[in-house]
Amino acid sequence: MVRFDTTARPAWLQKKISALQADKPQNPRARILSYTLEGQTVYYQSAPCCDQFTTLYDAKGKVICQPDGGITGRGDGKCPDFEKNRTNEKLVWEDAR
Numbered sequence: 150m151v152r153f154d155t156t157a158r159p160a161w162l163q164k165k166i167s168a169l170q171a172d173k174p175q176n177p178r179a180r181i182l183s184y185t186l187e188g189q190t191v192y193y194q195s196a197p198c199c200d201q202f203t204t205l206y207d208a209k210g211k212v213i214c215q216p217d218g219g220i221t222g223r224g225d226g227k228c229p230d231f232e233k234n235r236t237n238e239k240l241v242w243e244d245a246r
Contacts (some may be wrong), residue, residue: 154183154239161210162192166242174246181242184235192241205231 158166162181166236175197178223181194190207202215212226223229225245 153243156183156239158241159208159210162206162241163218165194165210169244178246179224179244180240183237183239183241184220185237186235188224189233 165178166181169175175195177195177198179197184193185193188209193209193216194204194206196203196218200218200220202218205213205216205228207213214231215225216228216231217224219225
């Protein structure tokens with residue numbers, strides 16, 4: 150059984166989760182994790198498949214960057230230090246289907 154972070158989710162994030170649940174299941178499973186980055190909470194959404202970008206959002210739902218994925222596996226290059234500087238990883242949601 151997966152234990153989720155029970156912190157209240159922002160409305161924009163709950164809408165995103167609802168949209169993922171309404172769509173076909175992804176392989177690998179869709180996941181959203183939270184981290185602390187530069188003192189702020191950020192949300193990381195997994196990619197739906199190989200060679201596709203992951204997405205990193207700020208606490209208000211604005212896209213910060215696509216930290217990994219793509220053909221090179223290095224994302225869009227806008228936050229190359231994300232993996233090194235992120236802390237406090239929490240699983241917010243994972244599709245159980």
